[in-house]
Amino acid sequence: MANRETSASTEAAVSPIEELGRRARRASRVLARTTTAAKNAALEAAADLLVADTDSILAANAEDVVRAESNAVSPTLIDRLRLDAGRVRSMADGLRQVAGLPDPVGEIVSGWVRPNGLRIRQVRVPLGVVAIIYESRPNVTSDAFGLCLKSGNTAFLRGSSAAISSNLAIASSLRRGLAKAGLPEDSLVLVDDVSHETAVAFMQLRGYIDCLIPRGGPSLIGSILDNATVPYVIDGDGNCHVYVDSAADLDMAVDIVANAKMSRPSVCNAAESLVVHSDVAGRFLPMAVDALPGVELVGDDRARAVVPSIGEATEDDWYREYLDLKMSVRVVDSLGEAIDHINETGTGHSEAIVTTDLEAATRFSEEVDAAAVVVNASTRFVDGEEFGFGAEIGISTQKLHARGPMGLPQLTTLKYVVQGEGQVRG
Numbered sequence: 001m002a003n004r005e006t007s008a009s010t011e012a013a014v015s016p017i018e019e020l021g022r023r024a025r026r027a028s029r030v031l032a033r034t035t036t037a038a039k040n041a042a043l044e045a046a047a048d049l050l051v052a053d054t055d056s057i058l059a060a061n062a063e064d065v066v067r068a069e070s071n072a073v074s075p076t077l078i079d080r081l082r083l084d085a086g087r088v089r090s091m092a093d094g095l096r097q098v099a100g101l102p103d104p105v106g107e108i109v110s111g112w113v114r115p116n117g118l119r120i121r122q123v124r125v126p127l128g129v130v131a132i133i134y135e136s137r138p139n140v141t142s143d144a145f146g147l148c149l150k151s152g153n154t155a156f157l158r159g160s161s162a163a164i165s166s167n168l169a170i171a172s173s174l175r176r177g178l179a180k181a182g183l184p185e186d187s188l189v190l191v192d193d194v195s196h197e198t199a200v201a202f203m204q205l206r207g208y209i210d211c212l213i214p215r216g217g218p219s220l221i222g223s224i225l226d227n228a229t230v231p232y233v234i235d236g237d238g239n240c241h242v243y244v245d246s247a248a249d250l251d252m253a254v255d256i257v258a259n260a261k262m263s264r265p266s267v268c269n270a271a272e273s274l275v276v277h278s279d280v281a282g283r284f285l286p287m288a289v290d291a292l293p294g295v296e297l298v299g300d301d302r303a304r305a306v307v308p309s310i311g312e313a314t315e316d317d318w319y320r321e322y323l324d325l326k327m328s329v330r331v332v333d334s335l336g337e338a339i340d341h342i343n344e345t346g347t348g349h350s351e352a353i354v355t356t357d358l359e360a361a362t363r364f365s366e367e368v369d370a371a372a373v374v375v376n377a378s379t380r381f382v383d384g385e386e387f388g389f390g391a392e393i394g395i396s397t398q399k400l401h402a403r404g405p406m407g408l409p410q411l412t413t414l415k416y417v418v419q420g421e422g423q424v425r426g
Contacts, residue, residue, distance in 0.1 A: 017201045020189050021129070021156070021208030027186040028128045028154040036103040038181060039149055043099040046177025047092040050142065053173045054088045060169035061138065068136075068162055076266040076324050081136045081163055091142040091170075094385070098146040101389075104408045105152045119419045124412040126152030128210035131230070132393065133158045133202060135216035138166035145174050145188050147393045151411035154187055156209060158202050160216075161194040168192060203228040213406070215394050217323075233402055235394030237321040238268030238349040240379045243338045243364070245355035246279040250287060252376065253354040258291040259378040260352065266323045268395060269350050269382045273318065273328045275338050281306055281331045292327070299329030306331075318345040335360050339367050348397040350374060350382040371397055371404040 061083040068078050104124045111121040130153045134140045141157060148155035159167040171190040178187050191202060203224060212232040214224045224232055242260055244253045260271035276284055285306045298313040310329055317328045332338045342351050352374040353364040361375045372382040384392020389407025396402045402410035
């Protein structure tokens with residue numbers, strides 16, 4: 001009787017967020033042994049339901065957008081929040097694309113035989129429960145689900161209050177897709193309590209969460225660093241630079257800078273800073289200004305001397321991820337000075353050089369400390385889908401255990417399988 005009472009008391013003390021963690025953990029044990037065919041069937045079913053449910057998803061999204069507009073949220077953040085039929089189709093297409101990717105689970109990464117006859121293999125296995133805490137991009141709900149499912153992990157998701165109606169609608173479609181394919185609906189668990197207290201509790205679910213991935217701005221990252229007690233991978237800020245070298249093709253550079261800044265300024269791989277060699281600054285900066293209509297430029301004294309309309313940059317501007325139509329501009333006298341500036345002020349996300357000088361491109365690639373270095377192309381290509389990974393879970397700016405766009409392999413870990421024939425250690 002005492003044991004039963006203790007057990008009942010323990011059960012009663014379980015918090016709602018811990019119960020969600022338990023459900024996610026139970027589903028992860030099923031997913032770890034689920035076949036590729038079953039996972040793909042669930043992804044296809046979920047994609048079909050997203051498209052079929054477009055009207056209800058957009059109605060829920062409209063509630064979030066109206067609420068954001070009434071709270072005077074910036075247009076760029078509303079752009080991240082807003083869905084339309086095309087974006088819903090893109091979410092569905094992303095799930096189908098993931099279904100078509102190779103399944104990393106069970107891949108033999110390496111193998112060898114020891115002198116004593118032991119056969120050792122490194123095999124990819126799921127992490128287990130992958131938790132994602134994210135802000136106002138409802139497409140993350142679908143993207144994260146797809147990659148987690150294909151890699152055999154439960155997706156344990158906590159979105160923001162700004163997108164809660166959208167996230168609930170999307171998750172409903174995805175969970176029905178799982179059920180239709182015969183997999184546990186709790187292969188996707190969405191936290192519907194968006195309070196700060198629950199977010200902190202989510203970050204501290206040791207024993208239930210195997211890896212936590214935050215997708216958001218500095219305040220979210222700061223909260224993870226201050227509060228998380230589970231393993232995490234930082235999907236960090238994107239203070240990305242484009243360096244225009246003295247040997248750059250200036251027409252190419254204009255196209256790259258305009259695309260990197262303006263194609264979608266609210267995302268982490270958008271360029272936030274323009275660094276220009278002094279040998280070409282006089283010719284290039286006026287070209288860049290003409291190619292960046294509507295972009296607020298702030299720069300150092302040398303940039304402003306070339307183009308007086310450029311505003312004065314503060315020290316803080318060199319370190320800022322604007323996520324908006326704003327860009328800092330700095331003029332440097334050498335490749336080395338550019339590299340030092342980027343390494344000092346960048347966030348280790350994506351850095352680009354435009355040059356026809358192979359030696360300069362090689363040195364930049366070797367010395368810039370970032371998850372991705374881009375030569376003669378836009379920083380906007382640093383993206384899981386553009387890399388051929390399918391929809392990404394995020395872009396890691398740390399060095400353990402993953403760095404750069406995180407696709408399916410980055411959502412697995414390695415298990416050693418050791419096979420013998422009766423060997424014992426002396």
